[in-house]
Amino acid sequence: MITGLDHIVVLVRDLGAAEAAYQILFARTPAWRNSGDGADRVLFTLDNMTLELMAPSGEGATADRIRNVIAQQGEGLASLCFRSNDIDRMHRRLERLSLKPEPVAEADSQDTETGATLSWKRTRAATDATRGVRLFFLELPRERPLSVRTEVASITAMDHVVVATGDPERAAALYGARLGLDMRFDRSHPDWGRLMFFRCGDLVVEIVHRPGKDLDAARDRLWGLSWRVADAEATRARLAAAGVEVFEVRTGRKPGTRVLTVRSGTCGIPTLLVERTAAV
Structure with a gap:
């Protein structure tokens, strides 16, 4: 049911600085940028997964939660999101395993530069049931665009x-x-x-x-x-x-x-x- 790791979320204070740092590390350009729901996001998509950099933006519950996490734990790794080919079946399995998943929700994102859109379905297991690690599960019917290589040895x-x-x-x-x-x-x-x-x-x-x-x-x-x-x-x-x-x-x-x-x-x-x- 889990077919791979879809993406990893990294929380940062300064999204511009984090984006520049990972452009140097990866020697690739961001594949996607998005803002909304209290956060700004930059995504780098490699051959087998995506790294999502996320920073708080504006006011509201989500922005406050991100700021609180960064204040308590510092910048860094925040969550894993696994890819599933059948999110409804995945949800039923999580329920049987007592991982207390949230209801399956539909979401979408629009790239701020190209206007392209992506839609997906996802659920999240309860963190107290996954030993403190935030685990999400996502069904994405269409692949994200790849980050473009900018140098050799990427x-x-x-x-x-x-x-x-x-x-x-x-x-x-x-x-x-x-x-x-x-x-x-x-x-x-x-x-x-x-x-x-x-x-x-x-x-x-x-x-x-x-x-x-x-x-x-x-x-x-x-x-x-x-x-x-x-x-x-x-x-x-x-x-x-x-x-x-x-x-x-x-x-x-x-x-x-x-x-x-x-x-x-x-x-x-x-x-x-x-x-x-x-x-x-």
């Missing part, structure tokens, strides 16, 4: 989104048994804890448990993002020339990968770039 797609947990067994039960994502990897290490990879379309939801970290066992949190690149060295050179702080390319923990860490220009989100060097 970001191509998302590789994985990281969820930090204080209770790996319950987190695994939520994303695996209840939501139906396919576990592909489960490994523990004394230095870096336990990692679990759940396949979600063309990317991975990674559950991380690091012993000794001060995490609420009842609440998970969205922690970081990983993006795919075709050439890690070329991408590092491009970002460094643009003034972005990046580490050296190194061999990844996952066999057949090379990775580098991005330390600035991500709105405070821990960010890793991944080059696949071999089929894995």
